[in-house]
Amino acid sequence: MNQVVKRGSGKLSLVGTGPGNPDLLTLRAVRAIEDAHAIIAPMGMVNGRSSALETIRGAVDISRKEVVEIHFSMKKVRLSREKDKEVALSWEKAAKAVLERTDKGVNVVFPTLGDPSFYSTAYYLLATVLEKQPGLATEIIPGINAMSTCSSVIQSPLALGDDIFCVIPATFDDDRIEAALETFDSIALMKVHRCLPRIVKILDGLKLVERAVLVERCSLEGQRIFYDLRDAIDKKIHYFSTVLVRKQGMQNLFDKV
Numbered sequence: 001m002n003q004v005v006k007r008g009s010g011k012l013s014l015v016g017t018g019p020g021n022p023d024l025l026t027l028r029a030v031r032a033i034e035d036a037h038a039i040i041a042p043m044g045m046v047n048g049r050s051s052a053l054e055t056i057r058g059a060v061d062i063s064r065k066e067v068v069e070i071h072f073s074m075k076k077v078r079l080s081r082e083k084d085k086e087v088a089l090s091w092e093k094a095a096k097a098v099l100e101r102t103d104k105g106v107n108v109v110f111p112t113l114g115d116p117s118f119y120s121t122a123y124y125l126l127a128t129v130l131e132k133q134p135g136l137a138t139e140i141i142p143g144i145n146a147m148s149t150c151s152s153v154i155q156s157p158l159a160l161g162d163d164i165f166c167v168i169p170a171t172f173d174d175d176r177i178e179a180a181l182e183t184f185d186s187i188a189l190m191k192v193h194r195c196l197p198r199i200v201k202i203l204d205g206l207k208l209v210e211r212a213v214l215v216e217r218c219s220l221e222g223q224r225i226f227y228d229l230r231d232a233i234d235k236k237i238h239y240f241s242t243v244l245v246r247k248q249g250m251q252n253l254f255d256k257v
Contacts, residue, residue: 010037010102012129012136014122016115016143020051020240021219022058024144030060032141036109038066038101040094042121052111066101070094072121091121095128102136115145119169119190147188150215150242154225159186163248170195170243174202181206181245189243196237200229208245216241 013032018024033039033056041050050069056062072090094110101108116122122140129136147167151158159165166184168177170192180187181202192199192214203209214226217240226232229243 010104010106010108010137012098012102012126012138013107013109013141014116014126014139015056015109015111015141016120016122016145017052017055017111017113018144019114019146019149019219020055020217022055024149024219025056025059026141026143029056029141029143032139033060033062033109033111035107036065037106038068038108040068040070040097040101040108040110042072042094042110042112043069044072050111052113055113056111066106068097070097091124091128094125095132098125098129099133099136102133112143115143116140117142118145118167146190146218146240146242147244149218150188150213150244153215153218153223154213154244156213156244156246157186158188158244158246160248170199174198177202178206181208185247187245189245191239192243193237193239193241196229197233199243200233203229203245208247211247212243212245214241214243218242 013036015029015032017029018026039053039056039062041053043050053067053069070090070093072094098108098110110122110125112120112122114120126138126140130138147158163185165186165188166180167188167190168180170177170189177189177199189199196214200209203212209229212229214229214232214237216224216226216238220240
């Protein structure tokens with residue numbers, strides 16, 4: 001049955017798709033995808049595929065929806081779009097694709113891995129779209145983030161009691177990572193796949209390597225857990241990898257309750 005839409009009444013929904021397992025999509029995310037007429041999905045590589053799109057395909061039949069995949073530069077994003085023309089160009093291209101459809105009454109979903117609020121392209125797209133059309137109807141649907149999923153898999157909390165929890169990309173310089181590890185009780189290191197030897201060296205120097213766990217492809221086929229990070233140094237680690245560091249050991253959990 002064809003959906004009837006009115007010109008200018010389209011909506012943009014930024015949908016967190018979780019860590020990659022379709023079973024971990026929220027009900028609200030599924031409803032938004034079902035209600036959408038078009039899906040504009042981000043790709044990390046020019047000739048690659050959108051992981052977020054593959055996730056929603058595992059939960060929702062999108063065969064009758066318009067699907068557009070747009071490459072987003074994986075360069076380090078800074079707050080000012082003036083600092084990198086290639087990154088800004090991908091935001092502009094996606095915003096144009098969104099507005100071409102919402103202006104015709106088409107509801108658009110932009111799926112993003114994990115949660116839109118965690119190091120996601122989604123908010124940059126949102127800012128670009130609203131800069132061009134401030135009155136556009138938009139919504140943000142949160143997703144289950146990778147660190148929470150990793151925490152559940154290894155059955156260790158991210159934070160308890162008076163713990164202070166920190167999230168930091170492993171691509172940051174050594175000084176910032178060391179400062180976080182020294183300051184906080186519990187730390188999640190994201191984007192570790194290309195810098196694991198350096199991270200292990202830092203953890204070793206702070207005598208925290210025994211408090212760290214690496215989870216690769218969490219909740220997905222091929223999931224691996226390394227309770228000794230040294231065992232993973234010489235292995236090819238997938239992009240979907242997170243290191244959790246908790247200074248309070250499992251044997252003392254109830255000291256924090």
